[in-house]
Amino acid sequence: MSDGVLAAIIAASATVFTAIMQLKTAFTREVAARAQAPYSRKKNRLPLILLTVILGASGVAGFALSQWITEHQRATQNAVQAELRARIEQMSRTESQLAATHAEISSSIRRNLGLEGVIVMATVGPCRPALVVSTPALSATPAEGAGQPAGQPAPTSSPSSCTESEAAAVTLCATIPANATITELALYVRPVDSEVPWSASQVMPGHEVDQARFAEVPVEVADSATTKQVCEGFAHWSERGRVVRMVARYSL
Numbered sequence: 001m002s003d004g005v006l007a008a009i010i011a012a013s014a015t016v017f018t019a020i021m022q023l024k025t026a027f028t029r030e031v032a033a034r035a036q037a038p039y040s041r042k043k044n045r046l047p048l049i050l051l052t053v054i055l056g057a058s059g060v061a062g063f064a065l066s067q068w069i070t071e072h073q074r075a076t077q078n079a080v081q082a083e084l085r086a087r088i089e090q091m092s093r094t095e096s097q098l099a100a101t102h103a104e105i106s107s108s109i110r111r112n113l114g115l116e117g118v119i120v121m122a123t124v125g126p127c128r129p130a131l132v133v134s135t136p137a138l139s140a141t142p143a144e145g146a147g148q149p150a151g152q153p154a155p156t157s158s159p160s161s162c163t164e165s166e167a168a169a170v171t172l173c174a175t176i177p178a179n180a181t182i183t184e185l186a187l188y189v190r191p192v193d194s195e196v197p198w199s200a201s202q203v204m205p206g207h208e209v210d211q212a213r214f215a216e217v218p219v220e221v222a223d224s225a226t227t228k229q230v231c232e233g234f235a236h237w238s239e240r241g242r243v244v245r246m247v248a249r250y251s252l
Contacts, residue, residue: 015058023051110177110252117184117247118174123192124236124244127162127211162211167237173229174248178222182230184249187214189234192241201245211238 176182189212190201203209206216215233223229234244 013062015062016055019051019055019058023055026051107252110180114176114180114183114250114252117186117249118176119245119247120172120174121243121245122170122172122234124168124170124234124242126239126241127166127168127237162237162239164211164213164235164237167235170234170236170244171231172234172244172246173221173231174246175223175227175229176248176250177252178224178226178228180228180250180252182218182220182248182250184247185218185230185232186247186249187232188245188247189214189242192243194243198245205232212236212242214244 185205187203187205188198188201189203189209190196190198194201203212203214205214205218207213213235215235218230218232221229221231230248232246236242236244
């Protein structure tokens with residue numbers, strides 16, 4: 001029960017109680033008057049009628065007041081609830097619009113990034129050839145092996161070129177969305193100290209270029225629920241350092 005209704009009930013109760021007390025007093029006077037003067041009954045009925053009317057009017061007025069206050073509070077509460085529902089709906093629409101806008105922006109960024117390509121670069125050091133130690137044939141005379149005991153030739157060593165089996169390997173991996181499809185995988189290689197533009201350094205996968213080779217087929221590896229990695233292997237057996245570059249372009 002609200003405070004307004006409780007106040008109306010208290011006011012109506014006080015009015016009714018006052019009217020009852022007045023009615024009781026008037027009734028007592030009426031009884032005493034009838035006992036003293038029977039001829040004055042008609043004259044003394046007017047206060048009793050007035051008190052009865054006041055009592056009824058007080059009850060009706062108190063009930064009407066409490067109903068009016070109740071209805072007013074109910075209408076106010078309904079208006080507040082309607083306003084709250086409207087604001088909640090507006091906030092929900094705004095949140096949905098923001099989420100849709102964010103998703104659209106993120107998708108646009110991913111698409112643009114896919115068109116531009118994800119760039120991965122690495123530097124590969126020169127291959128270190130193994131030393132080959134050779135022993136010449138035994139010297140026939142001491143003069144041929146001066147400084148060495150007779151019959152003990154001086155060993156010699158010389159570097160040998162690296163072979164593909166001794167190649168230094170590196171793997172380039174680009175992270176892209178899990179639902180993306182690779183449209184182009186551009187591969188580049190050039191010497192460390194070269195100023196040749198990348199556009200002139202592109203190579204084909206699987207083809208040997210100056211003692212270096214990219215793998216023929218890239219490998220896709222799951223990275224997370226939303227991303228994956230596209231990896232390309234590179235083998236290098238040159239005695240000169242290289243810089244390798246991969247550009248992975250994709251579509252969504």
